[in-house]
Amino acid sequence: MTETKARRRAGRPRVFDTDAALDKAVRLFWQRGYEATSMADLVAETGVAAASLYAAFDNKAGLFAAVIERYAATFSVHLYAPINDPALSTYEAVKSLLERAASSFSEPGTPAGCFMYSAAAAVSPASAAIECLLRDKRIAAEALLIERLQRGAAQGELAANTDPAVLGKFINTVMEGMSVQARDGATINELLSIAKMALDRWPAAI
Amino acid sequence: MTETKARRRAGRPRVFDTDAALDKAVRLFWQRGYEATSMADLVAETGVAAASLYAAFDNKAGLFAAVIERYAATFSVHLYAPINDPALSTYEAVKSLLERAASSFSEPGTPAGCFMYSAAAAVSPASAAIECLLRDKRIAAEALLIERLQRGAAQGELAANTDPAVLGKFINTVMEGMSVQARDGATINELLSIAKMALDRWPAAI
DNA sequence: TTGATTATTGAATGATCGTTCTGTATCGGT
DNA sequence: ACCGATACAGAACGATCATTCAATAATCAA
Numbered sequence: 001m002t003e004t005k006a007r008r009r010a011g012r013p014r015v016f017d018t019d020a021a022l023d024k025a026v027r028l029f030w031q032r033g034y035e036a037t038s039m040a041d042l043v044a045e046t047g048v049a050a051a052s053l054y055a056a057f058d059n060k061a062g063l064f065a066a067v068i069e070r071y072a073a074t075f076s077v078h079l080y081a082p083i084n085d086p087a088l089s090t091y092e093a094v095k096s097l098l099e100r101a102a103s104s105f106s107e108p109g110t111p112a113g114c115f116m117y118s119a120a121a122a123v124s125p126a127s128a129a130i131e132c133l134l135r136d137k138r139i140a141a142e143a144l145l146i147e148r149l150q151r152g153a154a155q156g157e158l159a160a161n162t163d164p165a166v167l168g169k170f171i172n173t174v175m176e177g178m179s180v181q182a183r184d185g186a187t188i189n190e191l192l193s194i195a196k197m198a199l200d201r202w203p204a205a206i
Numbered sequence: 207m208t209e210t211k212a213r214r215r216a217g218r219p220r221v222f223d224t225d226a227a228l229d230k231a232v233r234l235f236w237q238r239g240y241e242a243t244s245m246a247d248l249v250a251e252t253g254v255a256a257a258s259l260y261a262a263f264d265n266k267a268g269l270f271a272a273v274i275e276r277y278a279a280t281f282s283v284h285l286y287a288p289i290n291d292p293a294l295s296t297y298e299a300v301k302s303l304l305e306r307a308a309s310s311f312s313e314p315g316t317p318a319g320c321f322m323y324s325a326a327a328a329v330s331p332a333s334a335a336i337e338c339l340l341r342d343k344r345i346a347a348e349a350l351l352i353e354r355l356q357r358g359a360a361q362g363e364l365a366a367n368t369d370p371a372v373l374g375k376f377i378n379t380v381m382e383g384m385s386v387q388a389r390d391g392a393t394i395n396e397l398l399s400i401a402k403m404a405l406d407r408w409p410a411a412i
Numbered sequence: 413t414t415g416a417t418t419a420t421t422g423a424a425t426g427a428t429c430g431t432t433c434t435g436t437a438t439c440g441g442t
Numbered sequence: 443a444c445c446g447a448t449a450c451a452g453a454a455c456g457a458t459c460a461t462t463c464a465a466t467a468a469t470c471a472a
Contacts, residue, residue: 011448033328122239217418
């Protein structure tokens, strides 16, 4: 007979909720960025003692890495869902992606813009590894989008002279710009009209 | 008889070159951002003692404000020159703007991307005023672009159903995204193809 | 030459940074 | 009941942060 439940680890059980603490940390890093968020800020916001955060995440960089994964699991997943939805045409998928970006980036309950774009836009040389973590995520997301466009091209959904890599980079660029716009106070309607303009002249197959 | 030259100030003259020091500081803030650049970094890079920097710029925020103006005078001016060039059509002006952004953001001799977009993307609440300084610059630049488009629309250079404000926001959004792309390693050719795709959406008059 | 003014140098300031230590509490296994 | 293991709380660590002080140097106006 096999154990269905995971065996509890020995020792005193953790009292704080890891995901709840990460959710708080996500907001903080999202709003202020990596360098401007101090461990003291994180302790105050999460209510978890510094030593406990270190025991769970090693150090500030480790906590940030966990925060990245938490953001990806709770926000990025929904944003990019249309890309993986087989029911949508290529155009519909991109349109839905941009519209989700517009509403997500201006969502009142969360910091403006996209965590992946603004949380470590510029860092000290000592934190270069942090910048790379986010850069890799951005590049991976772009690659995912380009792959979707390539599938669409293979299905004959794009004009023959369209390069999916360029189109994907363009769409991604607009999304990154929309994040800056949102940070500067753009409303959801302004972001939607920007998205709409990016979708104009979509290189559909003839 | 009027004094043609500005009267020298009393006291010991400044020995360090303010603009040369600002140029060094521009690079540092451009690369690392406001929070991740320390006064010790600035002292090491400029070769100017801390007390002298404080005497000249009051504090770190004051130095950053001077750095913003220096960047605007030495980089932004060239980037936005096509917008004010009366010899160019509206389309030519925007095309030239985006092409200058592509080459400027990927220029090997300077940090990648645009200082105005990445130097204070996310800051601590204590530095909120710093974020506002750059935001105001971004919004002013966007307003300048929109005004140019409105003049073009008045000249009948744009399709009748085009909203210059939306078109300007779109162009600006693409530029902001191009800065992120450049930071992530995009080449000048990749940026140019992104710019080209944005221009494909151009709503010329029929 | 003298006094007012401003800049420079180098050390020192208190505050905050990320991180760790010390001691105690709570679990599973025996 | 006891042991090894893990987590807790709070104080403490050296390093670095932005900033300023004290003393000296160089200029102008008189």
